[in-house]
Amino acid sequence: MSGAARIQRLQSLFEEAVGLAPPAREEFLTRLRAGDPALAVELAALLAHDEDTPSAERAIVDRVLPSAARLARRRSDHSPWPDIPGYRLLREIGHGGMGSVVLAEREDAQFRHQVAIKLVRGFPSEKLLERFRRERELLATLRHPNIARLFDGGTTMGGQPWLAMEYIEGQPLDDWCRNEKPSLQRRLRLFQALCSAVQHAHQKLIIHRDLKPGNVLVREDDQPVLLDFGVGKLLDEDDSALQATRTRMFTPAYASPEQLRGEAASTLSDVYALGLILFELLAGEPLRHVSGTTSVRSPSRVAETGEHWLRADARLLRGDLDNIARKALHDDPYRRYASAAALSADIQAWFAGHPVTAAADGWAYRMRKFVARHPVAVASSLAGLISLAVLSLRLVEERAQARLEAEGANQAAIFLVDLLKSSAPEATRGETLTVRGLLEQAEQSLEVRQFSRPEVKARLEMALADIQISLGRAEAAIELLEKAVQRARSPDGDPRVLGQGLRLLALAYLDASRHEDGLHAAEQALALNTKVFPPGHPEIGHTLMNLGVAKQHLRRHREALEHFHAAQALFSAAGEEYRENVLSSMHNQGWSMYMITRYEDAEPILLQTVAEKEQLLGPNHPSTLRTLQVVAQLEQATGRPRQAAERLSELLRRSILLRGEDNTTVADTRNILGSALHDLGRYEEAEAQYRAAMDTYAALGSDSQPGYAVPVNNLASLYEDQERLADAEAMFRHSLALRISRESGPWAIARAQNNLARLLLATGRVDEARVLAEEAWTVRGALEPAHHVERLDGLAMLARIENASGNDVAAQSHLASWKTLATQVTLAPNRRVAMHRMFAEFAVRSGDRGAVIAEFRAALAALQSAMPEGHPRIASLGIELASILVEGDEGERREAFALLDAARDIAAKHFSEHGPTLRRIAALDALR
Incomplete structure (x- = not known):
């Protein structure tokens, strides 16, 4: 060697x-x-x-x-500690493989406070110096109440790096457990706070890689504080250099299997480490200390042999909590929880008595959990659904069917009687789980009981599935409905039952985002129902609505509108009892009109729908709130962000009162409110709403759903407007990856590609931008040519890219297509501004300075007409125009400096110091 x-x-x-x-x-x-x-x-x-x-x-x-x-x-x-200007080092409070931690006091004329100074232990090799530099950069981006903050940093005279960090008074997590002997609830609430901290870091594209009890301090208020991101890394950092040194960057007892194998760490490695910490909190002992291997034992079994305070809670760990620990600690990273937030969400589900994703999924398990939460309501609902099934058997009134219907009704009634008998005291022997037993018996009986006609069983399955849909359990409903439809397809089955089953199956597919399947089922249902029901029957109207919604999801809005108009006419003719259905069809019409930018047509029908829903259903009914949200989106799209923000703030308040904080409807409202605040230039408030929406999605385990990518994308756009271009690029790439991995629709993926292409073009990476823009255009080019603004965005991006590349023929061709299409689409204010900016880029290419200035003036006027005074985008555009005018005559120079003076304070407050606006301001100042 x-x-x-x-x-x-x-x-x-x-x-x-x-x-x-x-x-x-x-x-x-x-x-x-x-x-x-x-x-x-x-x-x-x-x-x-x-x-x-x-x-x-x-x-x-x-x-x-x-x-x-x-x-x-x-x-x-000379001294036990190096000299660090501004700090007086007091005593060592910790040490480890990477550094010593010293309690220090800030010596300052204005304030005095204690901090924790971290110093390199031993010799400061280049690798350790680099790790310290990285830790300083990483910690500076983290702002979370459960993560120790970074105050200061530097290098001593001897070349030794140091960091001044928040001094946390608390106990290490393992000591806290031994000393406090906390209840299971206290332990789990603390663990959820820890998950929140880790999730925050992951959203910043930072992983910890060395999560362990020694890196967690617990304050007196039971709040954990996570320490030491020194071995963390950015997710896109090349780890090859670290691998080459073969230096351990983790504690083996708390490392994931892939880390122990020498593979690169990821967010899923942190999830594994959280699983080890969870095991220790539940069982009272470290997993590897107990078993000596990486195999997962049940925390409940370990707790049963522990101290008395642990044994008392052991029974509560059996089942869901054991399963949660097993899932977090799976050897295969991709079979663990997808995020720290998803792990925390399963614990929250355990607290609430909801099903957890770690459990073996099944209808029986989910129904047992539901019954445990709502025993009385379920008992009533069950009796109601059976009665509904019995009554529904009387839909067929033809004399030839009377005997068969009576026979079916009698069998359904017998089924109900048997279920009720199973809840009688002599059957339950005084047990308290009567309703749960009743539901389990319902499931088992429905599965094995024989009926004289298959549609009798199918109707019972459909009635139960309808309740599952109303509870938001689309997958459970699909499982029941697919069986019901199969039964109803039997040669002697009732086609009316089959039509109803197909309609409900279409609705369940749409709720599960299986839009093509939903369209296929709705088309089958409509073809069947128009044959077996008389014209104008409400069942046909319901099927038309489902078919229209399916086509909405597939961007076939003109066809969807035809179905909604037909449904409205049918429900109106059916009588006043179908008034709510009429309003639903009007809402859907307004939404489709909004989506194809027929704003003048959409607004009156939506306002009428809101007014009638408030009168018929009440102002806080979920259906009323849904239409109010679309009205707010329309106000935002038509240049009224202040009205939209006010309406959405009130809508958010009412939605929280109705549903609570933790649901996707509230998350969606927060995201849309964030967009309105974004348009108003209230960037900090907008970011807070976007992040709250993302946190809610993640807490509910919905970060695996396509909708989670929307606030991620919007946050990226906010960073783009703040000229935080590196942050914006990272978030745009994250949004695109989410949409691809979550199997979002091709339109959503194309939108993300176009957004990333726009950012790449702004940073001069034209070839990369072209690849993304052309991929997006393969989808957008097939959209309805006269009815979708996303075609405009795609054409504009292609034109700008070719113009920047000097491909004049291709650029002019795309621009001509854009101009033709723009005459058929209502341009929102933001798109009008983008239009003038694009024209200015073409004028720069042709060397026409007068046209450049004219287009910038037009863009500034369009922005000023739509945005409030002092908006950051007005300031940015004004500075850009000033940079052109300053090269002109004396009058243009005076105008340039007037624009500079008007925008300076606004720009300093809202834009990154590394962005183009502040650089332009510095250049203009130099020319005064």
């Missing part, structure tokens, strides 16, 4: 051994002596030197690493 390689090997061993407790360190040295005695002697000398222990082996240290020896000796000869 060469001298350089030997020193590198010694450094690696030192970093691995220095953080070990004395017994473990001695064992480490013993193993090393067996393979390389000389290297073991040198390592022991380094360890002794690091501890400032007098040793005859210091000469070896000086020979091997003289710089380390000199630094350590200088530190021990």
Whole structure:
């Protein structure tokens, strides 16, 4: 081994051994002596030197690493701590393999407070210096109440790096458990706060890689604070250099299987480490200490043999909590929880008595959980659904069917009687789980009981599925309805039952985002129902509505409108009892008109629908609130963001009162409110709403659904407007990856591609932008040509890219197509501004300075007419225009500096110091 390689090997061993407790360190040295005695002697000398222990082996240290020896000796000869200007170092409060932590006091004329100073332990190798620099950069981006904050940082006179961090008064997590003996609820609430901190870091594209109880301090208020992101890394960082050194960047006892195998860490590695911490909180002992392997034992089994305070809660761990720990600790990363938020959401589901995703999914399990939460309501609902099924058998009134219908009704009634008998006291023997037993019996009986006609059983399955749809359990409904439809297809089955089953199946498919399946089922249902029901029957109207909604999701809005008009006419003719259905069809018409920018047609029908829904259903009915949300979106799209924000703020308040904080409807409203605030230039408030929407999605486990990508995309656009271009690019890429992995529709993926292409073009990466823009156009080009603004966006992006590349023929061709299409579409204010900006880019290419200025003036006027005074985008555009005018005559120069003075304070408040606007301001100042 060469001298350089030997020193590198010694450094690696030192970093691995220095953080070990004395017994473990001695064992480490013993193993090393067996393979390389000389290297073991040198390592022991380094360890002794690091501890400032007098040793005859210091000469070896000086020979091997003289710089380390000199630094350590200088530190021990003059002062126990290096001199850090502005701080007085008091005492050591912690140490580990990476550094020592010293309590210090800030010495300042204005304020005084205590901080924790982290110093490199031992010798500051280049690798350790780099790790410290990275830790400083990473921590500076994190702002979370459960993550220790970074205040300051630098390098001592001797070249030793340091960080000044928030001083946390608290106990390490394992000590807190031993000393406090907290209840299971306290432990789990603390763990959820820890998950929230880790999720925050992951959303910043940062992973920790060394989560363990020693890196968690618990304050007196039971709030955990996560320490030491020094071994974290950005997700897109190249880890090859770190792998080459083979230095452990983690604590083996809390590392994931992939880390132990030497593979790169990911967010799923942090999820595994959270699983280990959860196991320890539940069982009272570390998993690997108990089992000696990475196999997962049940926390409940371990807790049963622990201290009394643990044994008392062991029974509560059985089942869901055991399953949650197993899922978090799965050896296959992709079978763990997808995020820390998803892990926390399953614990929240356990608290609420909801089904957890870690459990074996099944209708029986979910129904048992539902019954445990709502025993009385379920009893009433069950009786109601059976009665409904019995009554529905009388839909067929033809005399030839009377006997069969009576026979079916009699069988359904017998089924109901049997279920009710099973809840009688003599059957339950006084047990308290009567309703749960009743529901289990319903499931089992429905599965095995024989009926004289298949549609009798099918109707019971359909009635139960209808309740599942109303409860938001689309997948459970699909399972029942697919069986019901199959039964109803029997040769002697009733086609009316089949038509009803297909209609309900279409609705369930649409709720599960299976839009093509929903369209197919709705088309079958309509073809069948128009044959078996008389014209004008309400069942045909319901089927038309489902078919229209399916086509809405598939961007076939003109066809959808035809179905909604037909349904409205049918329900209107059916009588006043179908008034709510009439209003639903009007809402759907307004939504489709909004989607194809027929704003003048959409607004009156939506306002009428809101007024009638408030009168018929009440102002806080979910259906009323849905239409109010579309009205607010229309106001925003037509340049009225202030009205939209006011309406959405009130809508959010009412939605929270109705549903509570934790549901996707509230998350959607927050996202739309954030967009309105974004348009108003209230960037901080907009970011808060976007992040709240993302957090709610994640807490509900809905971050795996396509809708979660929408606030991610909007946050990226906000960063783009703030000229935080690196952050914007990372979030746009995240949004695109989410939409691809979540199997979002091709239109959603194309939108994300176009947004990322726009950012890449702004940063000069034209070829990368072209690839994305052309991929997006393959989808957008097939949209309805005269009815979708996204075709305009796609054409504009292609034109701008070719113009920037100097491909004049292609650029002019795309621009001509854009102009033709623009005459058929209502342009919102933002798109009018983008239009003038695009024309200005073409004028720059042709060298027509007058046209450039004219287009910028037009863009500024359009922005000023739509946005409030002092909007950041007005300031940015004004500065851009000033940069052109300053090169003109004296009058244009005066106008340029007037624009500069008007925009300076606004720009300083809202834009990144590294962005183009502040750079332009500096350049203009230099020309005064």
